[in-house]
Amino acid sequence: MASSDSAHRVVVGVGGSPSSQAALRWAVRHAALIGGSVEAVCAWELPGMYGWSAPAADADLDEEVARDRFGEEIRTVLGEQTPVELQKRLVRGNPTEVLLAAANGADALVVGSRGRGGFVSALLGSVSQQCAQHATCPVVIVRPDTDV
Template sequence: MHGFTDGAIVAGIDGSSSAVGAAGWAAAEAHRRGRPLRLVQVYALPQVKAPVAFGTQAQIRAGLAERAEGLLAEAREAVLAEYPGLDVTTAAREWSPVTALTQESQHAELVVLGSRGLGGFTGLLVGSTAVSVVAHAHCPIVVVRGRTPHDPPPVTGPVLVGADGSPDSDAALAFACEEARLRGCGLIAVHTWSDVLADGMLRAHPLQEDPAEIAAAERVKLAEQVVGWQRKYPDLTIELEVTRGRPVRTLLDRGEHAQLLVVGCRGRGGFTGMLLGSVSQALIAHAPCPVAVVRPQRTGGAR
């Protein structure tokens, strides 16, 4: 039995320093939200042609399970040292990491991952497991990052959210407002515009439009998207930032001073059926702070 707990904060553990940092970030998040923390270590039998060189399958499986339980025990002990009253459970699972963590996301309130794991090659900016889980998950996913692969995630600064008027960015705004409230910090809603494109489509007369008029119109759109959330969170300071440029470059620059960056999984420029937008994929690979990727709430069944 895997003992899923609906609404838990789930952290993926693999023994890497990145995963250790993710577990700590997840523990702080569980503490803020008043939710249980579930630490999950996923392992799989190695694909080898001559298993006798390593022992029998039963021996290998037992060794992997023992190692997984040991890693989970260490992570749990570290978390409880920082948050003694936190409800922490663990699960060692033999399966594909992506499949197991995607299944975990069906029950979780949030899944937290490190930016790179033990399986990453030197120079790989973000672990393939994190990218795949973000693309297929049923709940928001946070990829914990710092300014460099060895830096801890920042704990000061505002929450930053990318907004483009799409349903995905509406979901991101909802998540970002709650995160800013929980952290007691401000929220900056960032919207970028282009004098060539509008809502992912080529403008009818791109060379004839006044950039100042475009900027003013785009600011009105952002204000209209945010106004409902400002009413819901009257004590939250929400700053609007509208700028001409590329979304990825703008969010990476602003992320240098943020403690969390929130985006939808796809924006206005996404293609139907695309699992992960280019903006969110670039940010989880390069952002200088943790990145939350949020998709609209599904209806008609379990998340």
């Protein structure tokens, strides 16, 4: 996490979707303009367990896969060097809860307009919608077709 003495901290949710990638580009550009840093946050959860007996899950392996994908997404979107200080945080938990906690005290929370969810997210409300309603800082919702 960026240090508390940083002038401006922009938190961005990174989740593998095209709008998440656009949000990451937007957050980095915004932070560069305001002389701030970016905290890229990726939340991951173990797959849901259904039925009487849960399938064997290796949390360490799942975390390793999530960490690899997170790092690859950052490199794909931004390249090897970024124009601002970039902190990466991989956190196990519900994406909305993780992002809201990370955004506490931030100058802005940047999220994509649509993630990888489908029918379930339509029933429960999207991460971006929940963040917009409950964040303690301004929220920027970036569409995947946003030209940054």
